[in-house]
Amino acid sequence: MNEQGVATGGPHGGGSGTAAHGAGHHEHQIELSWWRHYVFSTDHKVIGIQYMITSLLVALFGFGLMVVMRWQLSFPGKPVPVIGPLLTAVFGANLAPGGVMTPNLYNSFGAIHGTMMIFMAIVPALFAGFGNFVVPLQLGAPDMAFPRLNMASFWSFFVGVVIMLGSFLVPGGAAKSGWTSYPPLADIADTGMGFEPILNGQTLWLIGMAFNITGSLLGSINIIATIIQLRAPGLQWMRLPVFVWSELVTAFLLLLAFPPLESAAIMQLMDRLFGTSFFSPDGLIIGGRHWPASGGGSALLWQHLFWFLGHPEVYVQILPTMGIVGEVFANNTRKPLWSYKIFVYSLLSIGFLSMVVWAHHMYMTGMGQSITTFFQIFTTVISMPSVLLGTVLLLSLWGGSIRLPTPMLFALAWLPMFGIGGLTGLPLGWTPSDMVLHDTYYVIGHFHYMMAPASIMGLFAGLYYWFPKATGRMMNDFWGKVHFWMTIIFFNGVFFPMLIQGFNGVHRRWYDGGAGWQMAQPVLWLNQVMSVSAWILALGQIPFIINFFWSIWRGKKVTSDNPWQATTLEWATPTPPGHGNFLHPVAVYRGPYEYSAPGAARDFLPQWEQEESRVAEPKLSSV
Secondary structure (H helix, E strand, O other): OOOOOOOOOOOOOOHHHHHHHHHHOOOOOOOOOHHHHHHOOOOHHHHHHHHHHHHHHHHHHHHHHHHHHHHHHHOOOOOOOOOHHHHHHHHOOOOOHHHOOOHHHHHHHHHHHHHHHHHHHHHHHHHHHHHHHHHHHHHOOOOOOOHHHHHHHHHHHHHHHHHHHHHHHOOOOEOOOOOOOOOOHHHHOOOOOOOOOOOOHHHHHHHHHHHHHHHHHHHHHHHHHHHHHOOOOOOOHHHOOHHHHHHHHHHHHHHHHHHHHHHHHHHHHHHHHHOOOOOOOOOOEEOOEEOOOOOOOOHHHHHHHHHHHHHHHHHHHHHHHHHHHHHHHHHHHOOOOOOHHHHHHHHHHHHHHHHHOHHHHOHHHOOOHHHHHHHHHHHHHOHHHHHHHHHHHHHHHOOOOOOOOHHHHHHHHHHHHHHHHHHHHHHHHOHHHHHHHOOEHHHHHHHHHHHHHHHHHHHHHHHHHHHHHHHOEEOOHHHHHHHHHHHHHHHHHHHHHHHHHHHOOOEOOOOOOOOOOHHHHHHOHHHHHHHHHHHHHHHHOHHHHHHHHHHHHHOEEOOOOOOOOOOOHHHHOOOOOOOOOOOOOOOOOOOOOOEOOOOOOOOEOOOOOOOHHHOOOOOOOOO
16 A cells, blocks of 8 residues: 555456455545645556656756856857856866866766766666656556665656756866776765865765665666566556567666676765775775775776676666657557567566677676677677567568557658667677777767667657647647657757768867867867757757647647547557556556457557457456
8 A cells, every 4th residue: 555545456467456455445535735746646657757757857967067067069169159257157267268178177077978868868768757657557467566666766866867967066066087987097086185085076976876876776677577466457568569569678777787886886976985995906006106095906897797787788878768668650640560478578688688699798807708799699689679669560560550659750760770789789799899899989879879879859749749648639740740840850960970980080088179170170070060060959959949848738638538549558548547547447458569460450459458359357467
């Protein structure tokens, strides 16, 4: 039971919880204060919206950091227009004299941009935002398995965000050691005269990450328990929507891969605060003097612990988008996915293989031929289920009665973006080519094709698709398509030239964009192309922002609880869903994508509707 007097489900399918809620929906609901209802809520839908809004605001901030960095790369040493005086006022003359970005400020912006966009924007939005709101609805559950734990997960994440943002305001500014926080640099950064031991950028980075990771772990436990325990009667494993499968695999990845990084963050924190040497090697000389730590640590240990999460983190971002795209494809082709089982098994295979390829980020460390060969092989093997999954989506288009609302446009664009990201990763999976391309802009281009266009295309597809269920109103389709075309065109304008620069050897960390390197001169003009594309891309998000908030209050009201004529259980709830989600107990009678079934009166058969010709008691799902 949660504090609102509603049972949150029982074992083996959750039938008892759903039934209890159906019986007591109006009788036992307790009136909550505004703070309990909207701020410290245990309702999974409110928490999902909290995650989504917070993540989108963080993404806007992280995107803003990139926009300023692009000016420095295109026009190194020149004052940033418009906001240059603001940079000086906020960060001081040491970091931004006369509105010019110094190398230290550039490094801070780069480290926080990467950290916040990955760990505090895209992952929370896709996994926790959509996962909290959609998964219990698709399961026929009244709430998450552990509502209070769910609330704790969001607030732990939120505290981490506040600490990371606040790190800009301490002496010396935010962390400067990159989003990977490699020691020994990260062990000694922001230390010495003029720095507080705790109130400095690098230490606050570690503390913020610890809070963020804790929130993710609590959320992943909740998602796993909810999917296993709270499925509606009849919702067997092979009747789960593919989005639920994608969230389940993602939750297991977080649960297995995040604890090593949290442990590493705590150990690095001890190196900085208590003089330990988990990652500080012997003989470290700083400023002509031996570093006063005991030594004996291993900087490579940090890399292993970081990338053990860092590579699964790529799939933590991309797996939920696979589930979203699968949902949108089935709905807008008006036919079942070409092979539901291949799709599911591909998700499971990607999840497993992503845990055994982390060290392909570390070929430059000299691991030895046998270990390197192992990681090369499995890095290539992981492309196979990815290709299978893409093939399922492509073949699902064949013979479909394809509709092209805004969610479908973003879902269609996901395919080539994911394809470019995957194909450009193959040369980095093998040592001969990685040795040449390592630490060039080619790596940035590949990485961002996976992290930005692919992930964000899926994010926007899900936002436009589930927006009417969350608000009871539709987003404007015309402005949605304006947003789509500006986004897809200028995403490629930002990231494709990076691949060209990378082939020419332009280093990923040059603060002047390569202006000081003779061999980079033929491709320096691409810096302006990328920067102008980034600035127009920023303008292209204005239609989305206006459309999003306008539609919440003034958008066209839906005339049905199922405006997309979909088949999965979230469309069986009132719109928007009230507390407890379902007015009556629901049961599942068929698979998730019964579209255009022969002989059916409509071109969709919802999971919750029992046909007269198929009268049968639903079986409880087995665990």
